[in-house]
Amino acid sequence: MSYQPIVPYSGYAGWGFLNRTMETQKAAFVASAEVQTAKEYFRERIGSITSAEDLVADRRLLDVALGAFGLDEDIGNRFFIRKVLEEGSLDSGSLGNKLSDKRYLAFTKAFGFGDYTTPRTVLSDFAEEIIGQYESRQFEVAVGNTDADMRLALALQKDLPELAAKETSATTKWYTIIGTTSLSRVFQVAFGLPPSVASLDVDRQVEIYAQKAEALFGSSDPAQFTSPEALEKLTRDFFLRSQLDASGSITSGDAALMLLKGSGSSGLSLLL
Incomplete structure (x- = not known):
C-alpha cells in the first residue's frame, strides 16, 4: 500500500500510540490512491456479478472481496474459492462449514452465491458493506507489515466482541x-x-x-x-x-x- 501506518514502538506501548492516532492514521490510509482505486472499481462493478464464476474471473474484484475477510493470500486459489462460494453456508456439509478457518464461512455467507437464487451482490448497500470491511481489514494488513502483533490486536477488537455477543x-x-x-x-x-x-x-x-x-x-x-x-x-x-x-x-x-x-x-x- 502507498500509505504505511506509523507504529514507533512495539508491544503495549506501541498499541497505546496506535489507539491514540487510529482515527487520523486510518483516514490517511483509506484516502490513499491505491485504496481509493480498488474501492471505486468494486463499487462500480460488483452489482453486475451474479455468480461465483464471474467473481473469481475478475482479479480486481476478487482482491477486494477476499481482502474484506483477511483472505488476501488466497487470491491464487480460484478453484478453491469458487467452490467455497458455490456451496454456500446453508448446507452443514458445505466446504465453508467444514473448514476450520471460519473466515471462509463468513465470506460465502456475505456473498450468498450458494444460498440464494439471487446473490447479495445485487443489493443496493452490498458494495458499501464489503468496502467498509475491506478498509478495516486492509488497514490491519498495513499495520501488520510493520508489527504483526498489532495486526492481531486490531482484528481482536473487531472480531471478539462480535463473537462474544452472539446467542x-x-x-x-x-x-x-x-x-x-x-x-x-x-x-x-x-x-x-x-x-x-x-x-x-x-x-x-x-x-x-x-x-x-x-x-x-x-x-x-x-x-x-x-x-x-x-x-x-x-x-x-x-x-x-x-x-x-x-x-x-x-x-x-x-x-x-x-x-x-x-x-x-x-x-x-x-x-x-
Whole structure:
C-alpha cells in the first residue's frame, strides 16, 4: 500500500500510540490512491456479478472481496474459492462449514452465491458493506507489515466482541475462536499456551481454553469479552506475553510493573 501506518514502538506501548492516532492514521490510509482505486472499481462493478464464476474471473474484484475477510493470500486459489462460494453456508456439509478457518464461512455467507437464487451482490448497500470491511481489514494488513502483533490486536477488537455477543453456547464460541487463526493466536499467547496445543483434539482444546479463561478472567465463557475491560486485559496480556516470548529477558517483577502502568486501577489478569 502507498500509505504505511506509523507504529514507533512495539508491544503495549506501541498499541497505546496506535489507539491514540487510529482515527487520523486510518483516514490517511483509506484516502490513499491505491485504496481509493480498488474501492471505486468494486463499487462500480460488483452489482453486475451474479455468480461465483464471474467473481473469481475478475482479479480486481476478487482482491477486494477476499481482502474484506483477511483472505488476501488466497487470491491464487480460484478453484478453491469458487467452490467455497458455490456451496454456500446453508448446507452443514458445505466446504465453508467444514473448514476450520471460519473466515471462509463468513465470506460465502456475505456473498450468498450458494444460498440464494439471487446473490447479495445485487443489493443496493452490498458494495458499501464489503468496502467498509475491506478498509478495516486492509488497514490491519498495513499495520501488520510493520508489527504483526498489532495486526492481531486490531482484528481482536473487531472480531471478539462480535463473537462474544452472539446467542450461542460458550463451547460453540470456543470452537469459533480456535478455528479463527487470528483469535486463536491471541488467546494462545495471552494464556501462555504453546503452539502445539493446536495439534490436540478440538474438544480437548476447548477444555484447556475454558480452564485458562476461568483462572485468568474469572469466567470460562467467552461472552465476558463483550466487556471493554475484559477485552483490554486480554489485549494487554497478549502483548506482554508476546514480548516475554520474544526476548526472554523481562523478569516477573518487570512484567508486573508494565501491566500495572498500563492497567491503571484495574487488577492484573496475567498469571506469571
